[in-house]
Amino acid sequence: xxxxxxxxxxxxxxxxxxxxxxxxxxxxxxxxxxxxxxxxxxxxxxxxxxxxxxxxxxxxxxxxxxxxxxxxxxxxxxxxxxxxxxxxxxxxxxxxxxxxxxxxxxxxxxxxxxxxxxxxxxxxxxxxxxxxxxxxxxxxxxxxxxxxxxxxxxxxxxxxxxxxxxxxxxxxxxxxxxxxxxxxxxxxxxxxxxxxxxxxxxxxxxxxxxxxxxxxxxxxxxxxxxxxxxxxxxxxxxxxxxxxxxxxxxxxxxxxxxxxxxxxxxxxxxxxxxxxxxxxxxxxxxxxxxxxxxxxxxxxxxxxxxxxxxxxxxxxxxxxxxxxxxxxxxxxxxxxxxxxxxxxxxxxxxxxxxxxxxxxxxxxxxxxxxxxxxxxxxxxxxxxxxxxxxxxxxxxxxxxxxxxxxxxxxxxxxxxxxxxxxxxxxxxxxxxxxxxxxxxxxxxxxxxxxxxxxxxxxxxxxxxxxxxxxxxxxxxxxxxxxxxx
Amino acid sequence: xxxxxxxxxxxxxxxxxxxxxxxxxxxxxxxxxxxxxxxxxxxxxxxxxxxxxxxxxxxxxxxxxxxxxxxxxxxxxxxxxxxxxxxxxxxxxxxxxxxxxxxxxxxxxxxxxxxxxxxxxxxxxxxxxxxxxxxxxxxxxxxxxxxxxxxxxxxxxxxxxxxxxxxxxxxxxxxxxxxxxxxxxxxxxxxxxxxxxxxxxxxxxxxxxxxxxxxxxxxxxxxxxxxxxxxxxxxxxxxxxxxxxxxxxxxxxxxxxxxxxxxxxxxxxxxxxxxxxxxxxxxxxxxxxxxxxxxxxxxxxxxxxxxxxxxxxxxxxxxxxxxxxxxxxxxxxxxxxxxxxxxxxxx
Numbered sequence: 001x002x003x004x005x006x007x008x009x010x011x012x013x014x015x016x017x018x019x020x021x022x023x024x025x026x027x028x029x030x031x032x033x034x035x036x037x038x039x040x041x042x043x044x045x046x047x048x049x050x051x052x053x054x055x056x057x058x059x060x061x062x063x064x065x066x067x068x069x070x071x072x073x074x075x076x077x078x079x080x081x082x083x084x085x086x087x088x089x090x091x092x093x094x095x096x097x098x099x100x101x102x103x104x105x106x107x108x109x110x111x112x113x114x115x116x117x118x119x120x121x122x123x124x125x126x127x128x129x130x131x132x133x134x135x136x137x138x139x140x141x142x143x144x145x146x147x148x149x150x151x152x153x154x155x156x157x158x159x160x161x162x163x164x165x166x167x168x169x170x171x172x173x174x175x176x177x178x179x180x181x182x183x184x185x186x187x188x189x190x191x192x193x194x195x196x197x198x199x200x201x202x203x204x205x206x207x208x209x210x211x212x213x214x215x216x217x218x219x220x221x222x223x224x225x226x227x228x229x230x231x232x233x234x235x236x237x238x239x240x241x242x243x244x245x246x247x248x249x250x251x252x253x254x255x256x257x258x259x260x261x262x263x264x265x266x267x268x269x270x271x272x273x274x275x276x277x278x279x280x281x282x283x284x285x286x287x288x289x290x291x292x293x294x295x296x297x298x299x300x301x302x303x304x305x306x307x308x309x310x311x312x313x314x315x316x317x318x319x320x321x322x323x324x325x326x327x328x329x330x331x332x333x334x335x336x337x338x339x340x341x342x343x344x345x346x347x348x349x350x351x352x353x354x355x356x357x358x359x360x361x362x363x364x365x366x367x368x369x370x371x372x373x374x375x376x377x378x379x380x381x382x383x384x385x386x387x388x389x390x391x392x393x394x395x396x397x398x399x400x401x402x403x404x405x406x407x408x409x410x411x412x413x414x415x416x417x418x419x420x421x422x423x424x425x426x427x428x429x430x431x432x433x434x435x436x437x438x439x440x441x442x443x444x445x446x447x448x449x450x451x452x453x454x455x456x457x458x459x460x461x462x463x464x465x466x467x468x469x470x471x472x473x474x475x476x477x478x479x480x481x482x483x484x485x
Numbered sequence: 486x487x488x489x490x491x492x493x494x495x496x497x498x499x500x501x502x503x504x505x506x507x508x509x510x511x512x513x514x515x516x517x518x519x520x521x522x523x524x525x526x527x528x529x530x531x532x533x534x535x536x537x538x539x540x541x542x543x544x545x546x547x548x549x550x551x552x553x554x555x556x557x558x559x560x561x562x563x564x565x566x567x568x569x570x571x572x573x574x575x576x577x578x579x580x581x582x583x584x585x586x587x588x589x590x591x592x593x594x595x596x597x598x599x600x601x602x603x604x605x606x607x608x609x610x611x612x613x614x615x616x617x618x619x620x621x622x623x624x625x626x627x628x629x630x631x632x633x634x635x636x637x638x639x640x641x642x643x644x645x646x647x648x649x650x651x652x653x654x655x656x657x658x659x660x661x662x663x664x665x666x667x668x669x670x671x672x673x674x675x676x677x678x679x680x681x682x683x684x685x686x687x688x689x690x691x692x693x694x695x696x697x698x699x700x701x702x703x704x705x706x707x708x709x710x711x712x713x714x715x716x717x718x719x720x721x722x723x724x725x726x727x728x729x730x731x732x733x734x735x736x737x738x739x740x741x742x743x744x745x746x747x748x749x750x751x752x753x754x755x756x757x758x759x760x761x762x763x764x765x766x767x768x769x770x771x772x773x774x775x776x777x778x779x780x781x782x783x784x785x786x787x788x789x790x791x792x793x794x795x796x797x798x799x800x801x802x803x804x805x806x807x808x809x810x811x812x813x814x815x816x817x818x819x820x821x822x823x824x825x826x827x828x829x830x831x832x
Binding site: 060068070071073074077078081082084087089090092096097100101104105108109110111114115116119120159164166168170428429433440444451455458462479480481483484485 | 528531532535536537539540542543545546547549550551552553554555557558560561562563564565568569571572575576578579580582583585586587588589590591632633775776778779782783786787790791794797798801804805809812813814815818820
């Protein structure tokens with residue numbers, strides 16, 4: 001493997017890994033903030049216990065999300081320095097804004113929230129978790145604005161003298177229609193992830209508490225009453241976010257058809273241009289081997305509808321697009337992304353998303369009008385948790401791999417000269433250096449993932465903590481810390 | 486003033502913010518096994534920085550992002566050229582960040598010792614390597630006409646670079662010891678101040694040699710003033726440590742760290758990365774910068790956001806500014822390492 005392959009693997013490994021934690025952080029911060037708000041307004045201690053329980057799980061997750069984020073920023077300079085030279089004038093701005101406007105906010109107020117229990121006034125403490133939640137979501141916006149530039153460059157022009165892309169309008173960059181669709185899609189997906197996580201754990205506990213033979217009936221009732229409202233709240237969030245993700249995903253598909261028709265055709269494994277093209281549910285055989293007879297189970301007309309809103313529309317296939325791209329951007333380059341990867345990841349994203357959302361529907365149904373589900377449901381709730389995580393991961397692999405061979409995909413309606421092939425963006429660093437860092441990060445991230453999973457499992461299984469009496473505020477200077485590492 | 490000059494100054498300010506703030510939390514991390522004789526001591530030490538270290542680290546992310554936005558060529562050449570040292574810095578920052586959050590989650594000596602090691606290693610590596618990196622930036626590295634770094638890892642391991650690393654290492658340890666003196670009470674405070682006094686001697690010795698070398702080899706007339714400020718600050722810090730006036734001492738190491746950054750960036754200006762291959766290939770604030778438009782946009786953002794950030798960060802320092810001692814540390818609240826009950830509860 002050369003430095004390009006290694007750098008691509010490293011980008012993939014570090015980004016996918018970082019992205020296990022990020023959607024959960026984005027969704028869970030506001031959900032914990034809502035739990036605390038309910039407690040603040042009603043004084044109902046069950047919500048305080050839920051806040052502390054899911055707050056702890058949130059922090060275990062947040063820690064890894066933060067530290068792996070630094071790698072993402074450094075990596076552009078370390079592995080993709082030619083890309084950084086080409087687009088730094090444009091791409092650096094949203095990254096710097098993310099730091100200034102979002103990272104400071106979240107890191108500072110997370111600290112204030114963790115150590116502010118019983119030290120800050122209740123209102124200010126509640127404001128801290130909300131500010132942290134806003135910061136987390138704001139940072140998603142800036143990073144998606146940066147990514148959307150790579151998918152669909154706008155607000156920029158090519159300077160032949162310096163040989164680089166230069167920013168002409170920050171407003172256009174931040175209101176890129178690609179980010180305006182990608183942001184709500186990502187946020188709803190993140191809320192699905194967090195809601196499924198909360199619903200899974202609360203649902204498991206709700207069932208378990210009812211069947212705990214060793215606890216007396218009073219404790220049992222109390223525990224069921226603790227987890228049940230949290231579970232139903234998470235199911236509602238999951239359902240609303242699921243609908244939101246489907247609607248925004250549809251909007252994104254139509255936009256992708258206009259902006260990156262090759263990615264859309266690859267997602268469908270559509271080799272030849274077709275009128276009223278069907279949506280392929282699954283294929284037998286490998287959609288990547290160049291044959292077009294793999295679409296065995298397709299719903300007629302649906303792909304055309306997804307792309308254009310018309311069931312009978314003619315949509316271009318991979319082969320026609322390859323010919324068009326060759327004419328436009330130069331011969332001798334394969335413009336087709338890896339078809340098997342794009343085809344299967346697109347399907348996996350939809351499948352895992354639907355499976356995750358199903359927990360919300362089933363959960364609300366089995367708990368309707370005060371009913372309680374049987375033991376089977378506890379298992380099911382746990383099994384559902386990975387669904388949205390996998391939907392997020394496969395969705396991103398699809399988005400990023402579907403853009404290949406471009407690192408900056410050309411904007412078909414804009415300035416075509418703003419484009420860069422991935423192979424041209426890589427640093428002139430020796431393969432040894434990249435290889436060493438790829439191995440280092442893979443091993444380090446692997447061990448941290450084991451610690452993360454072990455802790456989440458342990459703390460989830462320990463259940464919501466009891467509530468201690470709030471300490472007296474008179475002797476503020478001498479009393480022990482309410483929370484300490 | 487030209488915008489590129491403004492951005493050079495702003496990036497200097499961001500590095501001052503980063504190294505002054507994370508400098509002391511690196512120091513606390515490095516001193517963990519030296520000052521922390523038992524687990525309670527170590528918990529006292531970690532709790533002095535626990536609410537703020539994450540916010541401190543964001544200064545680095547913003548300094549990196551600002552360099553990317555304002556001087557993309559500098560960002561590209563520096564980050565790809567200093568590949569392996571940066572890798573080690575990243576590994577350090579990752580393991581220490583996770584360690585702060587995870588060490589208390591499980592009650593068990595093996596678990597805590599593992600993360601304590603991560604804190605020490607993760608604090609020492611960056612404290613040493615930032616000095617090596619900055620010294621090499623000032624010294625100049627081989628850069629060709631295409632703005633590419635053409636050296637190897639060993640290019641960076643020269644006597645001046647290593648002296649720079651030793652300087653930041655000792656300076657941050659000294660800075661951290663004074664911070665602990667200021668933020669703790671009881672026995673651990675006394676020990677921290679005594680250690681600060683001991684550390685002041687080698688720290689000042691190495692820093693003086695490094696500052697003079699920097700000034701004589703790369704300095705300008707006005708940077709002599711900075712050298713003097715740094716020297717006075719360091720001597721005052723030592724005085725503060727020996728007289729147990731830790732507030733004076735800590736304030737002085739803040740000033741000393743800030744003047745060290747000003748000295749290095751002052752020597753650099755108007756270059757951002759001089760080339761040792763040929764002066765003509767040097768990256769300067771002019772040939773490494775973004776366009777005027779990008780700088781204008783970023784200037785507006787920085788002027789609005791930076792004061793707000795400084796305001797709320799200062800607020801958290803103020804809220805959590807109370808001395809911590811062994812008596813204020815509540816019992817550990819982690820889960821047991823593993824018990825039959827815990828295992829059974831999964832089923």
